[in-house]
Amino acid sequence: MPETPEEFWERTRVDLHVPPVAEWESWPFDGELRVRELAAPVEAERPRHGVGGVGCRRCERGAADAIWSDERWMLSPLDKPSGLPVVVLLETRRHVDFPDLDDEHAADLGPLMLRITRAVLAVPGVGNVHVGRWGEGGEHCHVWFMARPARMGQFRSSFAAIWDDVLPPVPEEIWRANLELVRRELAAS
Ligand SMILES: [Zn+2]
Numbered sequence: 001m002p003e004t005p006e007e008f009w010e011r012t013r014v015d016l017h018v019p020p021v022a023e024w025e026s027w028p029f030d031g032e033l034r035v036r037e038l039a040a041p042v043e044a045e046r047p048r049h050g051v052g053g054v055g056c057r058r059c060e061r062g063a064a065d066a067i068w069s070d071e072r073w074m075l076s077p078l079d080k081p082s083g084l085p086v087v088v089l090l091e092t093r094r095h096v097d098f099p100d101l102d103d104e105h106a107a108d109l110g111p112l113m114l115r116i117t118r119a120v121l122a123v124p125g126v127g128n129v130h131v132g133r134w135g136e137g138g139e140h141c142h143v144w145f146m147a148r149p150a151r152m153g154q155f156r157s158s159f160a161a162i163w164d165d166v167l168p169p170v171p172e173e174i175w176r177a178n179l180e181l182v183r184r185e186l187a188a189s
Pocket of ligand 1: 056094
């Protein structure tokens with residue numbers, strides 16, 4: 001029998017430990033760590049931004065800031081530079097949650113993910129592209145693509161998403177040039 005969230009919480013909350021992150025090359029921080037107390041499950045899933053498309057920032061903005069789009073999808077950068085050289089979001093044109101994608105969107109997704117990964121990899125100095133789908137903040141379907149600088153071993157894992165906030169933002173003109181390279185690659189592919 002699968003555990004209920006309450007059973008899961010009761011079992012795990014008394015047995016938390018700090019993994020040996022101090023030995024991990026990818027861990028961004030230094031110093032003593034304590035594990036946070038594990039909060040009990042809440043009554044219901046927290047509502048995400050733009051539920052049902054109501055007040056959804058992406059729906060309101062459309063493809064205005066997209067560096068690439070077609071009739072069903074659009075690819076946009078964040079509003080401003082962050083630490084990693086390229087961070088772009090693949091989103092649907094219409095408001096839909098990732099698990100509710102129809103067959104047509106689902107069939108697009110594999111080839112698109114590869115096209116975008118290759119386009120970001122074409123930016124000089126990029127060694128890998130991390131692809132992420134969490135869907136915790138906003139309901140509007142979005143998939144993250146994060147460029148990992150080449151030969152930077154500390155970013156070789158999921159902590160790259162945290163490093164993105166630890167690092168100083170990429171200078172505006174470099175950020176724009178990187179996005180332009182991605183745009184051109186996608187237009188050519
Ligand atoms: Zn939306």
